Amino acid sequence: MTNDTTMTKPGGVNRRTLIKSAGALGAALAAGTLDAPAVWGQGKKTIRFLNTETSIDSIRALKVACAEYEKQFGTQIIVDSVPLDDAFTKVTTSLRGGQPYDIATFAFVGHVLLLQAEGHLMPLTELTNKHQWGPKILFPVKNEVYWYPYDYNLAWIYYRKDLYEKHGLSVPKSYAEMLKNTQTLTADGRYGSLFPIGSNGATNWLAPGFMWAEGVKLFDDKWNVTLDSADMAPRVARYLDFFAELYKTMPSGASQASFGEVLSNFSSDKVAHAAYAGRMIEALERNAPKLATQYGMTPYMDSTGKAKAVNHGYDGWVVLKTPNSDESMKFMAWFTENQYINFLHTAPLHFQPPRLDVYDDPRWRAHPLIDKHKEAVQTMRGFITDKSVILTSIDTEGPYPDLRPGKVFEGFVIPEMLQNKILKNMSSAECVKTAADRMRKLTA
């Protein structure tokens, strides 16, 4: 037995040699790392882009665009992709950590407003002024636009045209007609409808459309909560009474349903009505091609059959005030002029263009899915050009863009109002009062 740790087998490696080699390798790596950002040393600019469109097609399109930009202008763009929910935290922590993102994607005007209020955003008015835009999408602050939208994300109602024909139903124009149709189609192992009612973003997006059609406004011009006012309370009550009846035509689990469940239930022929944006058609094309020719689209309707509405979600890019702002602005100008349509094509029917020129652009219309579903695309366009269609959402309610409706959105006030009515059997009047009180607390 020996304590000699340096003893080696012929041709082998002893522990000390291994440690020395590892140390040398570590030192070499460290030295290499110090040398790594050669791009900085050579004066090459690098922009950091935070992307929240995490489909493989969108990421690929961004990377191709960035590579093209680097080839043309020598500026490197590093794309980080994160889920949408993480974007604001990533951006704010990057700002606080001293290495901010230069460009970021957001889908919530409250986040844009917060960053703008703290002076972290570059105005993009110069870029947005080059085009005509649809309504309620630019969210200007003191006449300056601070983001560049690429998607309206409107939510409307999908129904099954084949089932309508089979049962002799007509496209619903009022709550009563909608109820009649969903009740009729709750049969043969299929449910009449699925509209989420849980405390989640899907409910905030897909459930309030009927309420907007009923003419409900959350705030007056001075930001007073109007939900329980003499004018609004009966409208909200009608919406709640209707929704409670509609709920009876849904499969169990509506309180947990989110985006995925809505898509899968409609595309697997389990429900006859559901709300969504163009992603539904893409899902049908991918998973249920037979149904991709059987769907119909209609806006949310009111109780009288006179008004209609869609609920918008929206997505866009911001440019942050960083040492690279000038370069980021140059990239954004190039990207929005040269790559905007390529990016929209990565979710051709879901990314509904807020820029009106795109609808007539042959490059955009050339996409096979857009061409195949041109009737649907025309309907989608109508939702933003037809002035009789109410276009709003919880977080954009009120006289001007502000964080207050954002708090109502993030506080899940409307979903909880629905839950109080449907799951706790509270009276509609009580639900409205509870929701209005909560809104006042959140926005105080």
Add this chain to the structure above:
Amino acid sequence: MSSKTTIYGFLFVGLAVTLALIVAPAVYAVSLSFYQMDSFIGAPKWAGLANYAAVLQAPEFWRALVNGAIYALGSIVFQVVLGIAFALVLNETFPGRNLVRGLSILPYLLPTVVVILTFKWMVDGGIGIVTKAVEAMGLPPINWFESPGAAMASTILVSVWMWTPFVTTCFLAALQTVPQSLYEAARVDGTTAVQRFFHITLPMLKPILTVVVLLRAIWMFNKFDVIWLLTRGGPVGATENLAVLSYRRAFNLFDIGGGAAIATISFALLSVAVLVYFRVFPLEDD
């Protein structure tokens, strides 16, 4: 290098890592509770104890506290009872025991997000496999999340499913340290299996039981991922505990100070509970 230097060296590294990664963030989080902040980028305004006053006056806080206690208690009771039962079974000799022991730890090894998504799809009201099985049996649909009680029960169910294997493993290890001679002597005295369990097994498991219950209580009271992924605290706040409330307040409702105040109160409550627990159930018998 002397062994003393080595010991101090390792101690220093451990201490530095603890300070940097645990103590400093905790102190920072507590300090945030004294400020009013919309987000991490805004200039913080000194608020003193205003955040604490606001939080303690909010009915949501008390609801979340009660929900957290119900969830923790319900989860621990089932996890411990089932964990001991499974451990007793796995401690017996039977063919394929090693395989069953290995499989029994599986739910604990699965990432939380996988367990939750699997559960949600299984009980999906339209296409879930459980829903279909219930339908096939001619039974009415089960509303897993549609009422406050059902949502809490579902959340506890998933937690029991995920973490009972941990408890089982702990008790199984402890069971193997119980001297067989005790059981043999008891058998000679004519005791029944139930008597042997309550008079030999359970007392011998007491030290590990104390630690397991404490650990599970801390983890369950602070549980965020399961509740967030499963119910987001709904319906109507029925499954919202302090961890979820703190997160929602800080990151959804733009109230970093309020969220930090809730987290600080939760930390204080747990510290007191742990102290009381050790007073009542000391780890070492006198």
